[in-house]
Amino acid sequence: MWQELPSVFLVGPMGAGKTTVGRLLAKHLQREFVDSDWYVQSQTGADIAWIFDKEGEKGFRERESKAIDELTQRSNIVMATGGGAVMREDNREMLKQRGIVVYLNAPVDVQMARTAKDKSRPLLQRPNPRQVLQQLYTLRDPLYQEVADIILPTGHTYPRHMVTELLHLLEDFISTDTKSSLYK
Numbered sequence: 001m002w003q004e005l006p007s008v009f010l011v012g013p014m015g016a017g018k019t020t021v022g023r024l025l026a027k028h029l030q031r032e033f034v035d036s037d038w039y040v041q042s043q044t045g046a047d048i049a050w051i052f053d054k055e056g057e058k059g060f061r062e063r064e065s066k067a068i069d070e071l072t073q074r075s076n077i078v079m080a081t082g083g084g085a086v087m088r089e090d091n092r093e094m095l096k097q098r099g100i101v102v103y104l105n106a107p108v109d110v111q112m113a114r115t116a117k118d119k120s121r122p123l124l125q126r127p128n129p130r131q132v133l134q135q136l137y138t139l140r141d142p143l144y145q146e147v148a149d150i151i152l153p154t155g156h157t158y159p160r161h162m163v164t165e166l167l168h169l170l171e172d173f174i175s176t177d178t179k180s181s182l183y184k
Contacts, residue, residue, distance in 0.1 A: 102149070
């Protein structure tokens with residue numbers, strides 16, 4: 001049954017669990033897992049903080065768009081995107097047209113708890129990270145919803161339980177044989 005499933009792309013804010021859930025989902029589906037941020041780092045030989053520092057957010061977003069274009073053309077993958085990947089319209093179109101998009105929706109409190117000690121997130125290296133997360137959520141949530149075929153709240157259960165829930169939603173999605181907004 002899972003052979004019929006197109007590639008699965010996970011979107012959502014930082015700290016939503018895209019990488020953790022993505023790895024587990026890929027393992028279950030016996031597919032390759034790719035994190036677009038890690039892919040950018042492997043292609044440049046530099047971490048994201050360094051890219052932000054030297055090229056700014058604009059430079060990073062250009063590298064990210066190139067990576068998303070390359071990765072979304074692969075078949076049978078599970079990909080976790082960076083939190084800001086949806087900011088560019090061309091990225092949103094690639095995601096929507098080339099696979100099933102799952103929005104892992106994490107409230108700001110969950111994001112704060114999961115990112116509080118993470119120094120590798122350039123956008124949070126500011127005096128008030130909660131305010132930054134709230135502003136990003138307000139700005140990006142409509143875009144995540146726009147691209148999403150499935151919306152899955154996070155922060156209420158363990159990642160393995162989320163994957164089980166997601167597998168049921170994907171199964172339903174396959175049985176409808178078409179993308180729809182049933183899950184929004």
